[in-house]
Amino acid sequence: MAIRLHWNRQSTYLLIFAISWVIPNMVLVWIDFSWFNIIVNLLFPFTLGIALISVFRKPGIMMLLMLPMLIIHAYEIVFLYLFGEGVITTDMFLNTVTTDVEESTELLGNIMPSIIIVCVLYLPILALAILSCCMKMRLHAGFRRQFSLYAGIASLVMAGIILVAGVRMDEKVYPLNVIYNLNFAVDKWYRERNYPITSYGFTFHANKKNHAKEREVYVLVLGESSRAMSWSLLGHRVNTNPFLTGQPGLLTFSNITSESNATQKSVPLILSPADASSAPYLYTQKSIITLFKEAGFKTYFITNQVANQQLIGFYSKEANVWIDINKGVDKKEIGQYDANLIPHFKKVLDEDTGKAFVVLHMHGSHFKYSNRYPTDKSFFKPDQPLAIKLQHKTELWNAYDNSIRYSDSLLHVMIGMLQERELCAGMLYVSDHGENLMDDDRHLFLHSTPFPTYYELRIPLLLWFSRQYLQTWPERFQVAEQYLHAPADTRVVFHTLADMAGIYSPFVQYKLSLTNQSFEPQIPRRILGDHEEPEEFSRYFKTEDFDEMQREDSLLKR
Template sequence: MNKKKTSQKKEPRFQLSYSSLSFILAIYYTLVVNLPFYRELKTVLTSIGDMNVVTILPIPLFLLLILNIIFNLFSWPYVGKAFFVFLLITSSIVSYTMLFYGINVDYGMIENALETDSSEAASYLNLHSISWITITGVIPSLLVAFAPMKPGIALLRKAIAIGLSVILLLLLLFFSYKDLSAVGRNHGSLKRMIIPTYYLYSAYNYLHDTYFTRPIPFKHIGEDATLSNKSSNEKPTLFFFILGETARSQNYALNGYAKNTNPYTKEQNVISFQSVHSCGTATAVSVPCMFSQQGRHDYNKKRTYNQDNVMDILQRAGVSLLWKENDGGDKDVAKRIPKIVIDRSRKDQFCNGSTCLDMALLQNLDSQIAAMKGKDKLLVMHVMGSHGPTYYLRYPKEQEKFLPDCQSSEIEDCSVNSIVNTYDNTIVYTDYVISQAINKLKSLSGQYNTALFYISDHGESLGEDGLFLHGVPYAVAPAFQTTVPLILWLSDGFKQSKHIDEACLRKEAKKGDFSQDYVFSSLLGIMDVKTNAYDKNLDIYQPCRD
């Protein structure tokens, strides 16, 4: 007689309830993920001389209880694990960004990250960042994904966990309210550093504003735009607008920097503006803002994206336009005008298969300019400039003027001196590109009255006060991130045809306080476009035109 053996699936000895999982994760977030928060807290308390146990101890306890309540609200069968896996991986990325770059992940950073192309995003990946994300994000998320869980919802257990946390929280506030409120009220920036609450709040607001709000009708402005009449024998205008990336004014020799970072444009008799403020601290804000009629204080992304910008008005007036892109995106500024995007996948003297040096923008200019219809022409070149953290990829070997430089994307492992040298090399190379663009304009001065306008989108932090890169909220951003270079070059024919007093313009450049708000009307004015959208008070050329 055959004996039938029946095997039963054994339940694992150890099983977690969803309320237990929530508490474990709350501890992990309190002690590990929020290390950037504690570093900032230490800085704040040290500066006010209030480093004592009575002040410090309630803060992690407060975090633990709040996070335990929040995590319990999201821990349910079938969805809880997926939520926590997503949360752990994104939190590790945010924690790394805040801890090693000093960048707070707010609405603007979410916007900038989601609108960054894959090539730019890849520049932030290195052994250090991948290791951090793996250890603090991927491994914990795998432990969560494969953790044996008790069956059922266990509402009573969850209710007890939340209720007990609320009671302990109230007791903590009763005994420590004075200390907690003093820290929170006097140092509001700390609340923006708590992970995951603030970056999730910022992401929600960005997604809501971008995808879940009612579209607004597109608004046409400058519909009356026309070009001023010229005499029949006057040469047409050829205007180069070079849009920079991540260049800060403080590192320009033209503006007083000790190192010679402008050896090329210095010989071109350019005009450098000393005090120019950006509209934002990230490309996603500064670029659409500077080309819009809205100024920094009135800037609204949805309104800006749904109305004409200065490119649209120039095109409507009859100016022939072309946008050449090497920085991963025009942020919809060139959506309705001719555009050429540099192919970064090619491999040649300027491109390595994933990124291209900015000299690639100057290739084929003669044929491209000739193909532009109309007499007066404006060509925009959006350069990669000084985009970090891979500064060393922005210039060729022969432009290594300042050594030692940081030949790595892991700038946190380089000395500040080498990081600054690498960054300064990018400024030198951009200076070379601008100078070569001026030489091209000089070669075409027989056919056109030529000029060049260069301005960067925002600046960069290079370790000052522990900050690197950019994207700090404008209200608290250092001047390194908000002060940008602005350079003009004017041919003799251009100055004569536009009736520009160069000496006057040089004085304005030294004494004036300008911003990217001036770009919109300056372009309309210098291209002689008549429209009610033009504001002479925001035209940098206007005071010096007779």
């Protein structure tokens, strides 16, 4: 009887609710233990939670009102399961609303333990909240006043300590920092949605003065989640590039980094003249597609990625011809393979006779890796199962290497198609970002981690020139050969392509073109921070990242 009465007290529920409120805080303090962190991320949110929950005579009412915050707590636990540290980033909020059903399903199936943990933790809390609302018993008014007074005073004292210490509560205190990130994500969402308005009337004032005798075609291939250290052209221990190895006219750049470890930021930075230090221009300037259009090229954007109303989607729609190979197709479980881009590319080459600029957006090496290539292209085995577990690391690596090898074969096919038509052509391949594959004792996986790693930021960049191009402008190839190991980031893509095509514009900077004598190695390199501020690209690197940098450098110097 005593136990039943104990669990029927609203005061007991109040305490349970307050503890459930700070479960993510407990994990964050455990990860980064310090006495000050206990005050900042445990005691302050706990006392503040008690003060809030004791507002009503039935504490379950406040818990139900705080349901949106409980959802964020659940999301934070999943986030910690994936990345092991940090709080939900702006990028992660935006990734959640811009991904497609296929990608979500692939990931959810591999984070089921975290989903189960969330259900075990919070479904009983919701049940108790409903029970609290239904009970006749209420908290005594005097108890509520006294309890909330003490909790409120304690919260104010700890808030004072935090402010005196100079800590920004919207940066360091959970869940205030997550609420700030959510607000920033919503603001960024609206800025991207308004891109057609804020960029209206923009012009590059572009023109092309020199023309080749043959038809000119330039191709930008956007890879996905392809990291440099998994390319044998860049020192990988297994042969993931059997088709491109020895390809005439091909240059491989070994020291390129991305400006972001998230697609929805990195691709706009690749397509735009804006960079991490000038991110506001992403919303007011148009993309490289418009640059080529102004210079007299017919432009094409052919994608195997999800189309949305964010910057990538808006940039792609600037093309004369926009093709989503998944539109109207039943993707079922594995979606479209990147090989399905090839027929559309062939049609562009065969049906048009004028100058053309083509962007091909691949699905590349996005998880789930074995879904990125047909079963008959499974070269490295075993490549199943693909559950995200340390004991499956070999299978995950093999599947990832297979996806790189498959992309290698497709790039080889594209080059062959340009060669056989005897065009004055150039191709640039670059990946949006890299990938973590449980490479070291941190056991990190995927990308978009709150603290970008070297594995996520170092990417492949390839340049290929046709025989006709080399005969017309041999000096550009010769110049690019000098910079194969120069430090650079994805700022170079816009300016290198413009320079390759001989396009002149006030927005084209030759010091950022790999094919120009004016090129300057990029030191320091930047990444676009979670709140769109420029940061040094190695800011978040740990010892493991610097060790990998040294190892990769030594491999490439052999």
